[in-house]
Each structure stands twice: as structure tokens, then as C-alpha cells.
Amino acid sequence: MLSMYPACFYREDDGYSVIFPDLNYLATQGDTLEDAMEMAVECLAAHLHSCKADGEAVPAPSSLTDIDPVAVSKEVSPDEPVGEAFVNIVSVDVEAYAKAHFEKSVRKTLTIPAWLNTAALEQGINFSQTLQEALLSKVQAK
Incomplete structure (x- = not known):
């Protein structure tokens, strides 16, 4: 509109x-x-x-x-x-x-340890959502 x-x-x-x-x-x-x-x-x-x-x-x-x-x-x-x-x-x-x-999303590339990647994939963790939630908690805490 x-x-x-x-x-x-x-x-x-x-x-x-x-x-x-x-x-x-x-x-x-x-x-x-x-x-x-x-x-x-x-x-x-x-x-x-x-x-x-x-x-x-x-x-x-x-x-x-x-x-x-x-x-x-x-x-x-x-x-x-x-x-x-x-x-x-x-x-x-x-x-x-x-x-x-x-509200446009931007792509970010990051590096994590292989063991953490494997464990997160096994648990079906959404990497993007988890990173967004973590960043929001950090930003809002300041």
C-alpha cells in the first residue's frame, strides 16, 4: 500500500x-x-x-x-x-x-570446529536461526 x-x-x-x-x-x-x-x-x-x-x-x-x-x-x-x-x-x-x-537478509560465512558442526547436524539445529538468536541476545544485552 x-x-x-x-x-x-x-x-x-x-x-x-x-x-x-x-x-x-x-x-x-x-x-x-x-x-x-x-x-x-x-x-x-x-x-x-x-x-x-x-x-x-x-x-x-x-x-x-x-x-x-x-x-x-x-x-x-x-x-x-x-x-x-x-x-x-x-x-x-x-x-x-x-x-x-x-528486513533484507545478508549471507555470512563462518568457521566452526568440525566436531561442533557434526553434533549440530545430528541434532537438526538450524544454523541461521541459532546464529540470529545468539546475535539478538548479544545486541539486546548491550
């Missing part, structure tokens, strides 16, 4: 800043407009994916015409001058993006 939210894009000396006013002023940036758009898609996907995983409600997107990029800029940085700014819809299929970027 496609999720679409308006985002304010601001031209700056070193690229573009992007702010999603509907999502508590969630922000990102990019060196070029293309980079900023890619970062906006990633930022939106990550935020919505995280909200879903945590069971948090997500506000409905505003209409594109209801967003004033100058007003948003003044809310975020009241003393900063506002240069070139525009509003654009950023869209992403969160589920597809998450599968491709957040």
Missing part, C-alpha cells in the same frame, strides 16, 4: 533540507534535490515502519495545498531566513521498502 505525505523542501547552501510537518517535523537532508528526495523516501519509510512495529498511531496526511513551507520553516527556525522552498508529495510502499532495505 502506498503511503503519501507532503514534505517541505528548502534549498540551502549545501543542498536541501526536507521536513514532514504532519509527522512531528520529521526531517532529513540531501546534497542534491535527487538525493534529498531519496532521503525523504527512506526517512518516511523508516518512520512509518517504526510506528507500525511499535503500534503507534500515525496522523493522516494533510492536503498538499494546506502546507505552507514558509510557515513551517518559521515554526522550526523562527529566526532563520527562508529561501527557495516548495512542497512536494513523498510516496513510498512501506512494506516493500522495508523488505528491500530493513
Whole structure:
């Protein structure tokens, strides 16, 4: 399912800043407009994916015409001058993006003693699952 939210894009000396006013002023940036758009898609996907995983409600997107990029800029940085700014819809299929970027498995090669390999195979132990469980317990313990 496609999720679409308006985002304010601001031209700056070193690229573009992007702010999603509907999502508590969630922000990102990019060196070029293309980079900023890619970062906006990633930022939106990550935020919505995280909200879903945590069971948090997500506000409905505003209409594109209801967003004033100058007003948003003044809310975020009241003393900063506002240069070139525009509003654009950023869209992403969160589920597809998450599968491709957040939940993608990577292959790892490891070495274990031969006796341990034999014993694990005899017991029908799933090596990938066991390694994932062990790594998760290590990561969560820190």
C-alpha cells in the first residue's frame, strides 16, 4: 500500500533540507534535490515502519495545498531566513521498502570446529536461526 505525505523542501547552501510537518517535523537532508528526495523516501519509510512495529498511531496526511513551507520553516527556525522552498508529495510502499532495505537478509560465512558442526547436524539445529538468536541476545544485552 502506498503511503503519501507532503514534505517541505528548502534549498540551502549545501543542498536541501526536507521536513514532514504532519509527522512531528520529521526531517532529513540531501546534497542534491535527487538525493534529498531519496532521503525523504527512506526517512518516511523508516518512520512509518517504526510506528507500525511499535503500534503507534500515525496522523493522516494533510492536503498538499494546506502546507505552507514558509510557515513551517518559521515554526522550526523562527529566526532563520527562508529561501527557495516548495512542497512536494513523498510516496513510498512501506512494506516493500522495508523488505528491500530493513528486513533484507545478508549471507555470512563462518568457521566452526568440525566436531561442533557434526553434533549440530545430528541434532537438526538450524544454523541461521541459532546464529540470529545468539546475535539478538548479544545486541539486546548491550
